Amino acid sequence: MSVALLLVTHEHIGIHMLSITASILNDDLKNVTCVEIPMDSDTDQIAALVTLALDNLATDDGVLILTDSYGSTPCNIAKEFLNHEHRILVSGLNLPMLIRIMNYRLLPIDELKDIAIDGGKRGITSMQSL
Numbered sequence: 001m002s003v004a005l006l007l008v009t010h011e012h013i014g015i016h017m018l019s020i021t022a023s024i025l026n027d028d029l030k031n032v033t034c035v036e037i038p039m040d041s042d043t044d045q046i047a048a049l050v051t052l053a054l055d056n057l058a059t060d061d062g063v064l065i066l067t068d069s070y071g072s073t074p075c076n077i078a079k080e081f082l083n084h085e086h087r088i089l090v091s092g093l094n095l096p097m098l099i100r101i102m103n104y105r106l107l108p109i110d111e112l113k114d115i116a117i118d119g120g121k122r123g124i125t126s127m128q129s130l
Contacts, residue, residue, distance in 0.1 A: 002105035003112050004057035007034040008050060008078040009068040009093065021098045029102065031058050037074050046077050054081065062086030062109035064101065064116065066093045088113045096123025 007014035014034035022029050033053045037046050057063060063086065067075040070091035078089050086109055090097075100119030104112055 001058060001061050002031060003061045003107075003109050004059050004063045005029075005032040005101065005105070006050070006053055006057065006063055006065045006078075007032075007067075007093065008065060008074045009034065009036055010072065010074060011036045011038045013068050013093070014066075017093065017095060017098055020095060021102055024099060025102055027102065033057060035074075037077070041073075043073070043077060046073075047080065050077060050081055059086070062088070064109060064112055065089040066098070066101075066116070067091045068093045090116045090120075092120055094120050094123050096120060 007018065014036050018029060018032060018034055033056065035046065035049045035053050054063065065078045065081065065087060067078050067089065068091070069075060075089070075091050081087060082089055088109055090113060097116050097120035101112060101116050104115045107115065
């Protein structure tokens with residue numbers, strides 16, 4: 001088995017990130033799901049969707065929850081679901097982070113969290129003309 005992956009993001013971000021990742025890796029991304037939050041959403045309805053998403057994942061090896069922005073509504077809702085053992089939330093989702101996670105999903109969740117953060121950081125750089 002592998003760590004389950006739940007993306008909780010603003011509308012259109014998570015599903016597109018998963019689609020691009022699946023295309024790059026030529027993988028169908030098993031045991032992964034996404035809950036996207038529209039700007040005018042009701043937090044109770046979103047919490048119910050997150051509960052349903054978690055119920056549909058195989059979570060024996062833990063759940064890594066990814067959000068797009070720390071302190072945002074998706075992150076704040078996702079934090080409410082950290083009350084179970086083997087659930088970890090990482091914010092600041094970007095494509096390099098997601099690709100790294102998918103390449104290392106067989107690792108224990110604590111190691112996968114570190115790889116996610118490292119992958120996200122390494123994907124941020126600056127360039128300038130000479």
